[in-house]
Amino acid sequence: MFRLSIALALLLVLAPQRPDSLATAQDKSLPQSNTKVHLHWGARPGVLRYRLQLAVDREFRDIVFDRIVNGTETDVNDLPVGKYFWRIAAFTKAGTLGDFSSAAGIDIAPPAPTFEPSPRPTPIAAAERPRTVSVRTIGGWRAAVGDVARPMVAHLRAPDSVEVVATNSNGLTFALDAVNGVQLWSTRRPTNVPAAVFNPPLIIRSATGLDDVVVFDGRIAIRIDGRSGRELWQATLPSLPAAAVATSDAAGPIIVVIDNSQRKLLVVNGLSGQLISEVRLSGRVVGSPAASVDQNGQFFLAYETGAIELRDKSGTLILSGSAASPATSGPLVVKGRRDEVIKRPDMLLIDTREGLTGITAGDLKPLGRVTGKEETSRGNLVAVDLDGDGLPEVMVTTQNGYLLAIHSENGKLMWDTNVNETPQGLAFADLDGDNVLDVIMTTANTFATALSGRDGSPIWKDVDSSESAANHANALQTRGLIAVPMASGILVVASDTSHTGLRAIEFPRPGVRR
DSSP: OOTTHHHHOBOEEBOOOOTTOSSOBBOOOOSOSSOOEEEEBOOOTTOOEEEEEEESSTTOSSEEEEEEEESSEEEEOOOOSEEEEEEEEEEOTTSOBOOOOOOEEEEEOOOOOOOOOOOOOOOOOGGGSOTTOOOOOOEEEEEOOOOBSOOEEEOOSSTTOOEEEEEBTTSEEEEEETTTOOEEEEEEOTTOOOOOTTOOOEEEEOTTSSEEEEEEETTEEEEEOTTTOOEEEEEEOSSOEEEEEEEEETTEEEEEEEETTSSEEEEEETTTOOEEEEEEOSSOBOSOOEEOTTSSSOEEEEBTTSEEEEEOTTOOEEEEEEOSSOBSSOOEEEOOOGGGTTTSOOEEEEEETTEEEEEETTTOOEEEEEEOTTOOEEEEEEEEOSSSSSSOEEEEEETTSEEEEEETTTOOEEEEEEOSSOOSEEEEEOOSSSSSOEEEEEOSSOSOEEEOTTTOOEEEEOOSOOHHHHTTTTOSOOOOEEEEEOSSSEEEEEEOTTSSSEEEEEESOOOOOO
């Protein structure tokens, strides 16, 4: 778990429960000062008794707990500080012992000073969701703009206007009116060669308060005026970019780039295109940098080794920490409640080989980990406040086809659902009017499917034929999607399954929460 582990100093073992698996577990920590841990595993049909073992080594040569348990859960009390592994095996009706499950880890650290947690709003039960509400569409548009990986939302003409910005696979960057899909401007990269698929256009704030666009053409970074499509500057980078993020401080926008060796950091002045710094890093970076939420020009990096760094806009190292396991994703910054900044600090989430790990953003100290050997993530993390309680949930897509919604405050599972296909993009909007943001996803073979944000159940699916998707199974570009708030409702925009342009579907409920 995450924030509660400051008080409890326990790491959870968490995985969605399925009847056919004994190797799934969900630890439910209780607010106590001792090292009590509650273990819970998936039931085997017809099995009432299980053998539970805990050991200090993964091979179970040094067993510290061995007990027969009736049912699928039990408490283990007064474990000394340290790392443990646990497993279970079922007793059949004939009284024979089945195979043990794979081992799951538990880390128990010394208790830290406790705090009084703030009340959490009572969650709405899944049964209370108004299932009689029909999710319908009221229109949309199509734009033949070519193969687009990930469209972006921007405010190019006025603070209250909404535009769609994207770059297609042929290097054409364009802006569309989100209401009707009409093209406002377009500009082609100077070399007119296929775009490197690494990053969507970057949206940066101009001095007028409107958005401008930054695109990459090989080693060239180009800033485009969002209102007119006019080029503002070009800058030649020392090496090819592989990932980039836009941040800012009081002086203006800053562009942070990781080069294609993943060992070099480039920092660019977003106002002029001037290179601020070029830093050789100590190892290979995973994923994209993550900007601090405080608009101070600082940003976070995650390394393959699990090392975490906070750097300033000059690229200078400010602080370092560790996720205690090799990282498999870049850092995701989760903003804490600003009315309780002491109790709810900002947090980093990083996927590792040992599970999803929480780290305090202020001092890079580990908070805890959600682990599950069979539920390894694909490294795509998204944080969004589904239920509106001020604390975001984390969306995790697992290797075996599950989508998990996890409470960021305590690491507990909100819901899980089998999505069969890996989501290539996620967006969020209240489509069924129950005051909970629903999850809209696109996959390689479907334009969009909507799941209830309350319990993960399907509530809508696009009926457009997927024949065209089969004809483009080898397309290199993945497909992202966005939810755009409109005066009349919600507009969901993504590349169509044939990879020929953008498609938009409008829903009549204005439920996007910022």
